[in-house]
Amino acid sequence: MTYLTAIGGYFLMIKNVFRRPTKWSILKDLIFKEIEDLIYNSMGIVIFISFFVGGVVAIQTALNIDNPLIPKYLVGFATRQSVILEFAPTFTSIIMAGKMGSYITSSIGTMRVTEQIDALEVMGVNSINYLVLPKIIALMLYPFVVATSMFLGIVGGWAASVYGGYSNSADFIFGLQDEFIPFHVTYAFIKTILFAFILATIPSYHGYFMRGGALEVGKASTTAFVWTSIAIILVNYLTTQLLLG
Amino acid sequence: MIEVDNLRKSFGDTQVLKGITTTFESGKTNLIIGQSGSGKTVFLKSLLGLHTPDDGTISYSGKPYSEMDIDERVGLRQKIGMVFQGSALFDSMTVEENVMFPLRMFTKMSKSERQDRADMVLKRVNLVNAHKRFPAEISGGMQKRVAIARAIVNRPKYLFCDEPNSGLDPKTAIVIDNLVNEITKEFEITTVINTHDMNSVMEIGEKIVFLRKGLKEWEGSNKEIFKTDNEAVTDFVYSSDLFKKVRQMYIEERN
Incomplete structure (x- = not known):
């Protein structure tokens, strides 16, 4: 029953996000601030993780190819498929559920605890729209983060293969191009957009409707991370079944 | 009313x-x-x-x-203007931005008009040198005064x-x-x-x-x-000895 109430509350919040919009001149500033906080400030960790995970995928693929009949270019092929289909969109989003999600929940939760949300409501501001809509719009740039992750994951795989002696550059690049299906990129970006919406809204819900003090803000951040991750995994499964199954 | x-x-x-x-x-x-x-x-x-x-x-x-x-x-x-117990100032905004927020949100005032109004109310609450400071950088009393300034800046009823x-x-x-x-x-x-x-x-x-x-x-x-x-009022209001004595003196003076 509690879960159903929470799910109902979440969808009612989504409805309220698009009602009584904030003045454009203010909304614009909020969007730019959120782009800086959520997108720009996440680039460092995404770049670092993507490069090294791409490298690890390449090394593990190479080490598992014992059969001499299996061509070396398979390292590039496997790296491309792993990075584009799963690592960049899904794994990065799980990491972002921790990084962006805890930031969103704690910042909104702190505003709740310190009555800043009540202050907005008393003034006649639609606080849900004011706080959540800029995050949703800012995260529409999230595909850019995932595209960067895709590119750097593949570069990391190439660097690990070539400089680690597992494959040569020509083989790796041939593997990258072999049997490339452009729709796989489209599929990855479709689910990225859905993940972006989840990343903006589920942590916002947990921050906005939290009750209590500073300790509860921490608990809400943890709960938000868990539920955002679960939602991402479920949506990942559903989109994969619908688009590739 | x-x-x-x-x-x-x-x-x-x-x-x-x-x-x-x-x-x-x-x-x-x-x-x-x-x-x-x-x-x-x-x-x-x-x-x-x-x-x-x-x-x-x-x-x-x-x-x-x-x-x-x-x-x-x-x-x-x-x-409506509201002064919350903990002031409820927006942490990410300076004192001046906090005060100008209702004007920015609900009026069509130009930036200079908003600035003038904010200067006026901040002066009214005796806060003249804190415009560019953030709420975390000022004292509790100053925060209360900023909260009052924000509450009255849009001329509430x-x-x-x-x-x-x-x-x-x-x-x-x-x-x-x-x-x-x-x-x-x-x-x-x-x-x-x-x-x-x-x-x-x-x-x-x-x-x-x-x-x-x-x-x-x-x-x-x-x-x-x-x-x-x-009795409930007198118990609550005159719960301290000082107030009890003040009340006694007042009653004796009147008699």
Whole structure:
């Protein structure tokens, strides 16, 4: 029953996000601030993780190819498929559920605890729209983060293969191009957009409707991370079944 | 003017407000007092529309809140200024941006007009050198003054203050009391203050509503509170020896 109430509350919040919009001149500033906080400030960790995970995928693929009949270019092929289909969109989003999600929940939760949300409501501001809509719009740039992750994951795989002696550059690049299906990129970006919406809204819900003090803000951040991750995994499964199954 | 008629509010099985009827007049400083758990905060939040009453009506200038449509409610809220107990200033904004926020949100004023208005109200609350500082960089008393400045910057018809003196030293508390009282007179605002502070009761309580266990136990002015025989009021107001002696002296002087 509690879960159903929470799910109902979440969808009612989504409805309220698009009602009584904030003045454009203010909304614009909020969007730019959120782009800086959520997108720009996440680039460092995404770049670092993507490069090294791409490298690890390449090394593990190479080490598992014992059969001499299996061509070396398979390292590039496997790296491309792993990075584009799963690592960049899904794994990065799980990491972002921790990084962006805890930031969103704690910042909104702190505003709740310190009555800043009540202050907005008393003034006649639609606080849900004011706080959540800029995050949703800012995260529409999230595909850019995932595209960067895709590119750097593949570069990391190439660097690990070539400089680690597992494959040569020509083989790796041939593997990258072999049997490339452009729709796989489209599929990855479709689910990225859905993940972006989840990343903006589920942590916002947990921050906005939290009750209590500073300790509860921490608990809400943890709960938000868990539920955002679960939602991402479920949506990942559903989109994969619908688009590739 | 705010009229409250038979206001009731429960949370689960707990009945917090059990039928409160009172009136808050414009140009007057109205105080709500009572022990912790008497329903003061729920009453104030119900007046503000942050809690929906289970029964009863709250009318602003004769119009019941429950009969207002969404646009009228939004319009009403833009005429309300609120000073929260913890000030509730926006952390990410400077003092000046906090004060200009309601103007930016609800008026078509140019940047220079907003700046002039913010300068004026910050000067009015005796805060002249803190424009570019963030709330975390100023003292509690200064934060309260910024909160008052933000509350009055859009020329409200109604001003609500929740424990405006909590956490302040007695001298600063008196400054805040006098400031709110002066502003109430100057702008002919209906001011409602939720307080525990007996200095405020004695100094600025033109109308005092005493709540006890969710009911209005007594109402009157700061002059009448000296004379009341209501035991619950005298127990609450004169709980300290100092106030008991002051009351005794007052009564002896009158006799």
